[in-house]
Amino acid sequence: MIIEDEETAPVETSSVHHQLGLTDDEFDRIRAILGRDPRPAELAMYSVMWSEHCSYKSSRVHLKRFPTAAPWVVVGPGENAGVIDIGDGWYVALRIESHNHPSFVEPYQGAATGVGGIIRDIFTMGARPIALWDSIRFGPLGQARNRYLLKGVVAGIAGYGNAVGVPTVGGEIGFAEHYSNNPLVNVMCLGLMRREQLVLARSGPEGTRAILLGAGTGRDGIGGASILASTSFDAASSQKRPSVQVGDPFEEKKLIEACLELYERDLVIGVQDLGAAGLSCAASEPVAKSGMGIDLDLDLVHVRESGMNAVELLMSESQERMMAFVDPSRVEAVLAVAAKWEIDAAVVGTVRDHGNVLVNHGGETVAEVPAVSLVTGAPNYERPLGEPQWMEDLWSNTVKFVAQPAIATALLQMLDDPALASKAWAFEQYDHMLFLNTVIGPGHDASLLRVKGTDKGLALSVDGDGRLCYLDPRRGGARLVYEGALQVALAGARPLAVVDNLNFGNPEKPEVMWQLRETIEGISEACEALGMPVIGGNVSLYNETNGIDIYPTPVVGVLGLAAPLPSPPPRLDRALAGMELWLFGTEWAINLAGSSFELVTFAHIGGRPTAPDPTAGRAALQAGQMLAQEGVAPVLHDVSSGGLALAVAEVAIASGVGVTVRYSDWRHLFCEDPHRFIAAVSPDAAIRVAGLAAQASIPAAPIGEFGGNEIVFDRNGIRAALDLGVATSTWSQALSRRLV
Amino acid sequence: MKARIEIVRRPEIADPEGVTVVRALHDLGFSEVTRARFDRVISLEVEGMSTEAVTARVEDMCRQLLANPVLEDFRVVIDP
Amino acid sequence: MKARIEIVRRPEIADPEGVTVVRALHDLGFSEVTRARFDRVISLEVEGMSTEAVTARVEDMCRQLLANPVLEDFRVVIDP
Amino acid sequence: MTRVAVVVFPGTNCEHDTVHALRSLGADAELVWHRQDTLDGFDAVVLPGGFAHGDYLRTGAIARLAPVMGPVAGMARAGRPVLGICNGFQILCEAGLLPGALIANSGLAFLCRWVEVEVISDRSVLTSLARPGQVLKIPLNSYEGNYVDPSLSGRVVMRYVDTPNGSQGGAAAVTNLEGNVVGVMPHPERGSDEVLGSADGLILLEGFLASARVGAGV
Ligand SMILES: Nc1ncnc2c1ncn2[C@@H]1O[C@H](COP(=O)(O)OP(=O)(O)O)[C@@H](O)[C@H]1O
Numbered sequence A: 001m002i003i004e005d006e007e008t009a010p011v012e013t014s015s016v017h018h019q020l021g022l023t024d025d026e027f028d029r030i031r032a033i034l035g036r037d038p039r040p041a042e043l044a045m046y047s048v049m050w051s052e053h054c055s056y057k058s059s060r061v062h063l064k065r066f067p068t069a070a071p072w073v074v075v076g077p078g079e080n081a082g083v084i085d086i087g088d089g090w091y092v093a094l095r096i097e098s099h100n101h102p103s104f105v106e107p108y109q110g111a112a113t114g115v116g117g118i119i120r121d122i123f124t125m126g127a128r129p130i131a132l133w134d135s136i137r138f139g140p141l142g143q144a145r146n147r148y149l150l151k152g153v154v155a156g157i158a159g160y161g162n163a164v165g166v167p168t169v170g171g172e173i174g175f176a177e178h179y180s181n182n183p184l185v186n187v188m189c190l191g192l193m194r195r196e197q198l199v200l201a202r203s204g205p206e207g208t209r210a211i212l213l214g215a216g217t218g219r220d221g222i223g224g225a226s227i228l229a230s231t232s233f234d235a236a237s238s239q240k241r242p243s244v245q246v247g248d249p250f251e252e253k254k255l256i257e258a259c260l261e262l263y264e265r266d267l268v269i270g271v272q273d274l275g276a277a278g279l280s281c282a283a284s285e286p287v288a289k290s291g292m293g294i295d296l297d298l299d300l301v302h303v304r305e306s307g308m309n310a311v312e313l314l315m316s317e318s319q320e321r322m323m324a325f326v327d328p329s330r331v332e333a334v335l336a337v338a339a340k341w342e343i344d345a346a347v348v349g350t351v352r353d354h355g356n357v358l359v360n361h362g363g364e365t366v367a368e369v370p371a372v373s374l375v376t377g378a379p380n381y382e383r384p385l386g387e388p389q390w391m392e393d394l395w396s397n398t399v400k401f402v403a404q405p406a407i408a409t410a411l412l413q414m415l416d417d418p419a420l421a422s423k424a425w426a427f428e429q430y431d432h433m434l435f436l437n438t439v440i441g442p443g444h445d446a447s448l449l450r451v452k453g454t455d456k457g458l459a460l461s462v463d464g465d466g467r468l469c470y471l472d473p474r475r476g477g478a479r480l481v482y483e484g485a486l487q488v489a490l491a492g493a494r495p496l497a498v499v500d501n502l503n504f505g506n507p508e509k510p511e512v513m514w515q516l517r518e519t520i521e522g523i524s525e526a527c528e529a530l531g532m533p534v535i536g537g538n539v540s541l542y543n544e545t546n547g548i549d550i551y552p553t554p555v556v557g558v559l560g561l562a563a564p565l566p567s568p569p570p571r572l573d574r575a576l577a578g579m580e581l582w583l584f585g586t587e588w589a590i591n592l593a594g595s596s597f598e599l600v601t602f603a604h605i606g607g608r609p610t611a612p613d614p615t616a617g618r619a620a621l622q623a624g625q626m627l628a629q630e631g632v633a634p635v636l637h638d639v640s641s642g643g644l645a646l647a648v649a650e651v652a653i654a655s656g657v658g659v660t661v662r663y664s665d666w667r668h669l670f671c672e673d674p675h676r677f678i679a680a681v682s683p684d685a686a687i688r689v690a691g692l693a694a695q696a697s698i699p700a701a702p703i704g705e706f707g708g709n710e711i712v713f714d715r716n717g718i719r720a721a722l723d724l725g726v727a728t729s730t731w732s733q734a735l736s737r738r739l740v
Numbered sequence B, C: 001m002k003a004r005i006e007i008v009r010r011p012e013i014a015d016p017e018g019v020t021v022v023r024a025l026h027d028l029g030f031s032e033v034t035r036a037r038f039d040r041v042i043s044l045e046v047e048g049m050s051t052e053a054v055t056a057r058v059e060d061m062c063r064q065l066l067a068n069p070v071l072e073d074f075r076v077v078i079d080p
Numbered sequence D: 001m002t003r004v005a006v007v008v009f010p011g012t013n014c015e016h017d018t019v020h021a022l023r024s025l026g027a028d029a030e031l032v033w034h035r036q037d038t039l040d041g042f043d044a045v046v047l048p049g050g051f052a053h054g055d056y057l058r059t060g061a062i063a064r065l066a067p068v069m070g071p072v073a074g075m076a077r078a079g080r081p082v083l084g085i086c087n088g089f090q091i092l093c094e095a096g097l098l099p100g101a102l103i104a105n106s107g108l109a110f111l112c113r114w115v116e117v118e119v120i121s122d123r124s125v126l127t128s129l130a131r132p133g134q135v136l137k138i139p140l141n142s143y144e145g146n147y148v149d150p151s152l153s154g155r156v157v158m159r160y161v162d163t164p165n166g167s168q169g170g171a172a173a174v175t176n177l178e179g180n181v182v183g184v185m186p187h188p189e190r191g192s193d194e195v196l197g198s199a200d201g202l203i204l205l206e207g208f209l210a211s212a213r214v215g216a217g218v
């Protein structure tokens, strides 16, 4: 790190740029842009703005593949969050972000600041953040370090999310050895706004003032998140610790209220949050997007620590800060709003038409570079990619079953698997009810939120996957989209849009780039088949420790609109004795490749997962949505991890009633092939249900009844039974008992 | 023996609580306060013979559980 | 001057932190720990002349804000 | 119409939910900023849930010094209905308007879940329309929900059916001797609509408004 008094002296030693994560070619590129050697502050700005995390230099060429257009899309990828028009004058903003490496360094603060960051992306758009979802992955809980990381991350999400006043209404937790030294922490945030309140990251014309709002700037995360998230992990990473950032949900809560008041009173032209790359990004991005430049005076920045130099001020990743672009006539009013909400504010710059980011510090010019070169000047890498030589072996490595396994035992084993069991230990630490919108909260499939003042509801699901994508990234990526869309449809909603978070390994390996490209291809194909645009997301690369890459792990969030809000909506816990159990979708599916069954009972991962089928997928969505809207099925639940057996068990446990399932081939019970769901149906509604299924042209049949206090699997009279009480206690305690 | 563990937040790490409390004290008219820092003290009762042995064990507890090495430094004082 | 305030939880008040930490330490194999108590130390930087005056003011701060009489006792130490 | 002040401190987050629930019962509920130093014209006041001042130092410790707390104490002395929900309960204790204090849950974790509470006494502005023995389903949502009262002078008006946080005597809601100042840890406003899982909380809020109309404690 270059911390020197001679801030205006050019950098001679090229080694400095290596410390900052820039390659020699990138350094030469900077020289060419400036026509001279960069000064320390200039090099610092380029290093953070051109980091993988901020510039997407390895992934951008592939992200172009995503479909992004639809009539209801107001803002697509490229802004802080995507925005969708849900009618009645309401817009929603949605975005997902990762904070993987910081959460490994310090799980509580890493997760907490991740939550703070994604929330800022939402209210930067003008929306009030109304809900969060967390998608988190860890190594096996047998290792103390992994238990520590899980506890810390969940406490961090709770500690920040609850205090900042945004409920966490759903999420998922996964486990695999690959995440032991590289946990994944992805958080999705939803915002709601009136149409008039939309704000973009624009700077406005010459003379516009730049006002820095919120926390004082300190030495937090110098070369932190952006660098941390842009390089691999190893023993040396412990030295990155001093750059850990501490979140202050109280400051962010005040910042939210202050900004919302600024939007309501129409006092700002544009805003940009300060995330990774801090001031460097917030000063350059909005002006670049507006074809302008800016004069920035670092002496005016309010600081938490004294004696910070220009490099530190420009690179600091101090949390809870916002940059507002304000017409000179409104400056006083903006400062008054800040004072009311008891947050600090300072006018730190003025928009200019010279197109440069001109930075002064201590009366000296420490940087003068074209704004556009910081934002879009980074190289775009077409990194070499190639199918891993191990794919063929993986696909041919299937289990040959000689006999039928003990079904009840296999189910009990799955119920005791932390990845499949109840997550109440985690979501009861999250406020998931604030704002009185949570109609269906955590512990079900999609979350369902009502939109007060309308008859509508928003259904959202977030699902990630590593195992299927390892076995086939294209099919795995596509199936995530179909699964999310189905869950949303089963809440009575029409799937409208997707956000994605791509967690991958080291992009300098052709195999990893191939996985990335294939996953994006799969997600894109599925989105096209279902008419859903991708409106935003995030890419996290270099998820690699000591040379071992994580599974390719995309996380997909699906947003759906339920109009009207079904009342009462289907839930897992509404099955009653006497109701019929129905299965929708191809019943004869038998592929067990990548299934939880093979993993849990045989510790096996191999074979090739079934590809999704657009026609069957669309039929399932249509049927699910109609059933939910008509209210003829009190319970609707998709068949995914754990297959039919686990899906049925989850309904029985949630409803506190036993069930009998009739089957012919035991593999039907554990197969996880897509586009299938189950329902609880009262006998007098059976005819109507069959009619709706026919209308959607999806195979559907009753395969059992609810009743008694056992979960029974029956093949022409041969019964395998599991006591409901045993199933319930096993499933409820599988996670918590491993954490004490 | 009694072990007293003083856990102090590293100076370079942000301390929102301190900032908020100084603000509150100023509101109350205690304008003479310029800085507030919050540290923790954990007092343990430990069975053990030699001060050395106990010190080593307690330092171990701090590293494994009681202190957060990323954010805090700690000091162990034993009074036999 | 520097004022050091020790906030000590009253013995009759339940101490969930203490109880939980002892259990956690036992799980980690530190079975020699029989009791743990958590207290806080607040370090203030205060402008002021006489130790007496500052002590009085800081005790005032404790009564009004820094300590809760239902739960805690406090002790003020000034090092000039 | 009954005018109810819902106080907003920096960090409060249940103010809009509380106003929403009170208005659904026909009350005229208004947000009042913590720096306001009068509550003239209000029949009752609610300190809603959230994290006033980030819960820094101690939950409720900084909030109790706000200018608005003078008038709140005034209403308490005048026998007018004063309700603290969750964080508001903690503030009332810190302010000495209720005996005791709230410390960390025995499980040392934040707890957000539906709980069952049994009404012990109807002699408080919160429980005035509830039957003793009646069991209500309302959401709990707190880290410091563990009530301690060495003086044993607080009157418990609602008790958890199955205490989840170590609270002394299972206390879920506590009142002063006059019954006009009440602190409740679970959130009545969150149990205000069947769509959300229960409307039992309305029984409590209706009682609170009824007491406000008659203008005094019980
Ligand atoms: N995997 C992805 N899919 C779709 N959009 C993406 C993806 N990754 C990044 N984006 C978009 O790129 C833009 C820039 O991302 P980023 O620089 O991380 O924003 P921020 O600085 O607000 O975190 C955002 O609009 C984001 O939605």
Ligand SMILES: [Mg+2]
Residues within 6 Å of the ligand: A080, A120, A121, A124, A273, A275
């Ligand atoms: Mg942003």
